[in-house]
Amino acid sequence: ENGRYDVVLEGLDESDSEKIDIEGIKTSLCEQSSSSSSSSSKGFNYELISKPDEIKTGESFEIEIKLENNDKKEHDIDIWSYVYRGNKCYCRDREENKKEFSIAPETNKIVALKNTVIDAEPGDYKLKVNIIKDNQKTAKQLTEDIKVVLSASESYGEFFQNKPSTSDNLESKKYPRTIYESTSIKAQKLIPLFIIVLLAILSAILLWKR
Numbered sequence: 001e002n003g004r005y006d007v008v009l010e011g012l013d014e015s016d017s018e019k020i021d022i023e024g025i026k027t028s029l030c031e032q033s034s035s036s037s038s039s040s041s042k043g044f045n046y047e048l049i050s051k052p053d054e055i056k057t058g059e060s061f062e063i064e065i066k067l068e069n070n071d072k073k074e075h076d077i078d079i080w081s082y083v084y085r086g087n088k089c090y091c092r093d094r095e096e097n098k099k100e101f102s103i104a105p106e107t108n109k110i111v112a113l114k115n116t117v118i119d120a121e122p123g124d125y126k127l128k129v130n131i132i133k134d135n136q137k138t139a140k141q142l143t144e145d146i147k148v149v150l151s152a153s154e155s156y157g158e159f160f161q162n163k164p165s166t167s168d169n170l171e172s173k174k175y176p177r178t179i180y181e182s183t184s185i186k187a188q189k190l191i192p193l194f195i196i197v198l199l200a201i202l203s204a205i206l207l208w209k210r
Contacts, residue, residue: 043071046131048142049110055083056151057090060116065129065142067111069103076102078132081113083125083146090120090148120148 050064069075080098082091097113113129129142 044069044075044133046140046142048129048144051127051144051146054147054149055115055117057117057120057122057148058151060114062112062114063127063129065111065113065131067103067109067131069105069107069109072105074102074104075133076100076135079111079113079130081115081127081129083115083117083120083127083148085120085123085125090117090125091115092118117148122149123147 045066045068047066048063049066050062052061052063055061063081065079067077067079078098078100080095082089082094082097084090097115099111099113101109103109115127117125125146125148127144127146130139131141132139
């Protein structure tokens with residue numbers, strides 16, 4: 001603002017001051033600053049307004065992002081999203097659902113993006129939305145937690161893969177396996193064989209004597 005100010009210089013254990021007059025300042029020439037977060041700025045706001053808490057691998061899902069252009073001019077927008085964990089992206093291409101459009105001055109727009117997660121094990125992942133305004137080099141980003149669960153077909157297959165086969169159970173009941181057989185039982189089984197052999201020998205002796 002215009003007015004009189006004190007300029008104070010300090011150094012080497014000494015200080016000095018001088019009064020100066022400042023005039024002719026126009027506020028329109030000063031750069032305006034405002035606090036911002038990862039999801040908004042003064043003239044352009046963006047917010048993830050809809051997403052599922054759980055998704056299934058191989059099945060598509062949709063998210064919605066609200067864009068607010070509070071400026072007096074039009075903005076060109078590039079926007080896309082994907083699911084990742086660590087350094088790996090679980091989609092065919094990071095920008096496969098990318099959309100490009102313009103948003104008119106002082107208007108809002110809701111953008112729907114479809115995603116499909118592939119080759120992902122069940123667990124916790126991250127959903128990232130990238131927004132580039134007016135070809136800026138650095139993308140604005142939104143990141144949310146998302147959980148991947150088994151699809152219905154995968155759950156069905158895993159259930160039957162781990163379930164014992166009914167035919168195997170029936171075979172086990174039909175043909176019980178002998179775990180242990182005592183020596184006496186084995187000897188009893190051999191008695192008929194000995195009798196048959198003995199009778200054969202006696203018959204041979206009788207025939208020979210004749």
